[in-house]
Amino acid sequence: LTRGRELRIAMVGFGNVGRRFAELLPGPFARPLKAAGARPIVTGIATARHGRAIDPHGLDLRHCLRLVRAGRRLDAVHEWPDTPSTIDFVQTVPADVLVEVSPLDPIAGEPATRHVRIALRRRLHVVTANKGPVAFALGRLRGLARRQGRLFLHEGAVMDGTPVFNLVERCLPGVRVRGFRGALNSTTSHILSRMEQGVPAAQALREAQALGIAEADPAHDLEGRDAAVKGCALANALMGASVRPPSVRRRGITRITAQEVQAAARAGRRLRLIVRARRDGGAVRLRVAPEKVPLGDPLAVSGADAVLVLETDLMGEIGVIEGGGNVDQTAYALLADLVAVAGAWSREGGRTRLCG
Numbered sequence: 001l002t003r004g005r006e007l008r009i010a011m012v013g014f015g016n017v018g019r020r021f022a023e024l025l026p027g028p029f030a031r032p033l034k035a036a037g038a039r040p041i042v043t044g045i046a047t048a049r050h051g052r053a054i055d056p057h058g059l060d061l062r063h064c065l066r067l068v069r070a071g072r073r074l075d076a077v078h079e080w081p082d083t084p085s086t087i088d089f090v091q092t093v094p095a096d097v098l099v100e101v102s103p104l105d106p107i108a109g110e111p112a113t114r115h116v117r118i119a120l121r122r123r124l125h126v127v128t129a130n131k132g133p134v135a136f137a138l139g140r141l142r143g144l145a146r147r148q149g150r151l152f153l154h155e156g157a158v159m160d161g162t163p164v165f166n167l168v169e170r171c172l173p174g175v176r177v178r179g180f181r182g183a184l185n186s187t188t189s190h191i192l193s194r195m196e197q198g199v200p201a202a203q204a205l206r207e208a209q210a211l212g213i214a215e216a217d218p219a220h221d222l223e224g225r226d227a228a229v230k231g232c233a234l235a236n237a238l239m240g241a242s243v244r245p246p247s248v249r250r251r252g253i254t255r256i257t258a259q260e261v262q263a264a265a266r267a268g269r270r271l272r273l274i275v276r277a278r279r280d281g282g283a284v285r286l287r288v289a290p291e292k293v294p295l296g297d298p299l300a301v302s303g304a305d306a307v308l309v310l311e312t313d314l315m316g317e318i319g320v321i322e323g324g325g326n327v328d329q330t331a332y333a334l335l336a337d338l339v340a341v342a343g344a345w346s347r348e349g350g351r352t353r354l355c356g
């Protein structure tokens, strides 16, 4: 392993995903980055209620984790001119790459899309697990990244670290994705699976929240908005579509009763919240709805597992399953994308020339 040059990472968001990433970065995540020629340091962290911190020489991550876990603010370790807002932070933080892990806004994809745009304009690479920018602004952000000669990578936006975007992009050259179907929302799969076992829905939701897999506002999971945003992110990235979440036909699981779930189970079926996409003339149509899936069908996943079946022209159907999705796998998605960034960044000579 080479020691590598410093790859300066700035983070927006230090919640379940951001903190797990920060825990793993100095340990198992440092090795693949070093192999790609980079020694990662985190030069800035921005949050909503825990303040912001920038240190151009690298923050002490353990100390930052301790502060936030104790409910204290990060400002105590800030070593840079004042940044009164997250926007100021993104505009000024000394960094080579922005890791965007703020909460999903399923209505407009903001302010994450703005954070991504500002970072790309400054010629920072961007890595995100936030599906908002991918569902609402992928075409524009990809165009901006291309013009700036930077990477905009978002593997963690759907199915955490299980390769979906990178699978098609890197391993399936020339393949056209004609459609897809999947159980993509782990929270609803967990809840429906626990309801099969007789656990009340409210308790199952609390379990999903304790696992860190539920959205900050769990109504986005239950009402199918998260699944709709994921469907749009996939359709836009893999099928060249330009669909937006409000145009998705959507029904969530809020009205599903324990009796319904158990009757389906007795009939050899599992209720799951399914996303389907298909081409319809020139457009791509998306639908999110609970379906009674026969046991044995790839969509009949158990627990919080997620599954995606891609329908392609040259490769038939390809299924990808993520077993027991958790926040470690989302943190891994950030790592996988950062390794790609580190490769591009090393080839360029290891320093981002900042603009703006």
Ligand SMILES: NC(=O)c1ccc[n+]([C@@H]2O[C@H](COP(=O)([O-])OP(=O)(O)OC[C@H]3O[C@@H](n4cnc5c(N)ncnc54)[C@H](OP(=O)(O)O)[C@@H]3O)[C@@H](O)[C@H]2O)c1
Pocket: 012, 013, 014, 015, 016, 017, 018, 046, 047, 048, 049, 050, 051, 086, 101, 102, 103, 104, 111, 129, 130, 131, 156, 157, 158, 160, 212, 213, 214, 215, 216, 326, 327, 330
């Ligand atoms: N959790 C998962 O398993 C998972 C899986 C795949 C994708 N994702 C995506 O990853 C992202 C992060 O998820 P999470 O579970 O880590 O969320 P989370 O626990 O709610 O954490 C969100 C973080 O963002 C900060 N934040 C909120 N608004 C901000 C703003 N305007 N500027 C700066 N920071 C802001 C919050 O600050 P405070 O700490 O001060 O509240 C918090 O640190 C989401 O987009 C989610 O959809 C999550």
